[in-house]
Amino acid sequence: MTPEQAVLKQEFSVTPRKEAFTAWCRDELFTAELIEAADLMQQALDLHLVSIYEKLGFAELLSEPRSPGDVVDALGYVESADRTIEAVLERLASRFEFVVRSSDGATTQFSHAGEIPASPASLEDIHAAMAKLGDEYVASLEFLAFGEDKFEYALRDDPDFLDKILSGRESEYQELWFRATNTDPLQNVHGIMGAVAIDMLFDRGRILEIGGGTGNGIRNLFKHLAAKSELDRVESFVFTDISQKFIMTTRREIRTDYPDVDTEWRFADLNVALADQKIEPASVDLIYAVNAAHVAKDIVAFLESCRSTLKPGGRVLFAERIRLTPRDMAPRELALNLSIYHRTAAIRNDDYRPMHCYLSPENWVRVFELAGFSNAEVWPDIGALADAFPNQYAAIVTATA
Numbered sequence: 001m002t003p004e005q006a007v008l009k010q011e012f013s014v015t016p017r018k019e020a021f022t023a024w025c026r027d028e029l030f031t032a033e034l035i036e037a038a039d040l041m042q043q044a045l046d047l048h049l050v051s052i053y054e055k056l057g058f059a060e061l062l063s064e065p066r067s068p069g070d071v072v073d074a075l076g077y078v079e080s081a082d083r084t085i086e087a088v089l090e091r092l093a094s095r096f097e098f099v100v101r102s103s104d105g106a107t108t109q110f111s112h113a114g115e116i117p118a119s120p121a122s123l124e125d126i127h128a129a130m131a132k133l134g135d136e137y138v139a140s141l142e143f144l145a146f147g148e149d150k151f152e153y154a155l156r157d158d159p160d161f162l163d164k165i166l167s168g169r170e171s172e173y174q175e176l177w178f179r180a181t182n183t184d185p186l187q188n189v190h191g192i193m194g195a196v197a198i199d200m201l202f203d204r205g206r207i208l209e210i211g212g213g214t215g216n217g218i219r220n221l222f223k224h225l226a227a228k229s230e231l232d233r234v235e236s237f238v239f240t241d242i243s244q245k246f247i248m249t250t251r252r253e254i255r256t257d258y259p260d261v262d263t264e265w266r267f268a269d270l271n272v273a274l275a276d277q278k279i280e281p282a283s284v285d286l287i288y289a290v291n292a293a294h295v296a297k298d299i300v301a302f303l304e305s306c307r308s309t310l311k312p313g314g315r316v317l318f319a320e321r322i323r324l325t326p327r328d329m330a331p332r333e334l335a336l337n338l339s340i341y342h343r344t345a346a347i348r349n350d351d352y353r354p355m356h357c358y359l360s361p362e363n364w365v366r367v368f369e370l371a372g373f374s375n376a377e378v379w380p381d382i383g384a385l386a387d388a389f390p391n392q393y394a395a396i397v398t399a400t401a
C-alpha cells in the first residue's frame with residue numbers, strides 16, 4: 001500500500017453501504033481482466049510517452065533545464081499546451097531517471113539526464129495481451145495510439161481538433177470517441193458503478209444528468225433498474241449535454257429502448273449557472289454525471305449551482321476518474337490533454353485542485369464542503385482495494401444538499 005493509499009484508508013470512514021459497495025466492486029465488478037487491462041494501460045502510456053519524447057527530440061530540448069512553457073515555445077505549440085507537456089514530463093520524471101524535475105516553488109523545470117532504458121515489452125506485446133482480454137478492451141489502446149499520432153497536429157496545427165471530437169462536431173472520429181467512452185470496459189465501468197450506487201442511495205424522483213454525452217450514464221442506469229423491474233423509480237429524467245449531436249443520438253437510442261420512461265432532452269452548460277438555463281431551483285432529487293463533472297472550470301461554483309437546483313436533502317452523485325497521486329497523468333489524458341477544454345478547464349487551487357481535469361478523493365470531499373454540501377462520500381473504499389487493484393481509478397463521489 002502506498003503512503004497516499006494509507007492516508008485514504010484512515011481519512012474516509014466506511015459506512016455499511018460503502019462497505020457493501022466496496023465488496024461488490026471487489027467480488028464482481030473488478031474482474032481479473034479489468035485489473036490486468038488497467039495495468040496494461042499504464043505500461044502502454046509509458047511506452048507512448050517515451051516514443052513522443054524521442055520523436056520530438058526532448059533529450060536535446062531538455063539538455064538544459066526548461067519549464068513546460070519553454071518547451072511549448074521551442075516546439076511552436078499553442079500556449080495552453082504547457083499543461084499537456086507538464087503532465088507528460090511530470091509522469092516521466094516520477095517513473096524514470098532520464099527526466100529530472102526541479103522546482104524553486106515558483107517554477108518547475110525538467111532536464112534530460114542519461115539513457116532512456118529499453119522497455120521489457122513493446123506496444124505490440126501489450127496490444128496482443130489486451131486483445132486476449134477481448135476486442136472491447138482494445139478500444140482503450142486505440143485511444144492512446146490516437147493520442148500519440150495526433151499529438152503535434154492537435155497542439156500546433158489545429159488546436160480545436162480534439163474539442164471538435166469530444167463534442168461531436170467531427171464525424172470522422174465519432175466511432176473512435178464512442179468506443180473510447182462506451183465500448184471500452186475500463187470506461188463503461190464508470191456507468192455501471194453509477195447505476196449501482198444510485199440504486200443504493202436514491203429512492204425515487206426526478207433525475208438531472210449533466211454532460212450525458214454518448215449515454216454511458218443513462219444507458220447503464222436504465223438497464224440496471226429495468227433488470228430489477230424498478231424503472232418506475234425514475235419519475236422523470238432530464239438528460240443534458242453541450243453537444244446537440246450527442247443529445248440527439250442518445251435520445252434516439254433511449255427512446256427506442258425505454259419508450260415508457262418520462263425523459264427530457266436539453267442543452268446545458270455546466271460552466272453556466274443551471275438556474276440561468278431554465279432549470280428551476282429546488283426542482284430535482286438527484287444530479288448525476290458520468291465522467292463529466294471534472295470538466296467544470298470553477299468546480300465549487302458548479303457544485304453551488306447543483307446545490308440550489310436540488311430539492312432540500314437531494315443528492316449529487318458523480319462517477320468520476322480520480323487521481324490517487326496528485327500529479328500522475330492518467331492513460332486517457334494522452335488524448336484528452338490535446339483538447340483545450342481538458343487542459344484549461346480548471347481554475348487551479350492548491351487547496352482543492354492542484355492539477356487540471358481530475359480531482360483526488362480528498363479534493364472532492366473538500367469541494368463538496370466548500371459548496372455547502374453535507375455527507376460527502378467517496379466509494380468504494382479505495383484503501384481496502386489497494387492491494388488487489390493497484391491501478392484502481394474509478395469512484396463514485398456523492399454528497400447531499
Ligand SMILES: C[S@@+](CC[C@H](N)C(=O)[O-])C[C@H]1O[C@@H](n2cnc3c(N)ncnc32)[C@H](O)[C@@H]1O
Nearest residue numbers: 181211212213214215216242243269270290292
Ligand atoms: C467524457 S464525456 C462523458 C460523456 C458521458 N457521460 C459518458 O460517460 O459516456 C464528457 C461529456 O461532457 C460534455 N461536456 C463538455 N463540456 C461541457 C460543458 N461545459 N457543459 C456540459 N457538458 C459538457 C461533452 O460533450 C461530453 O459528452
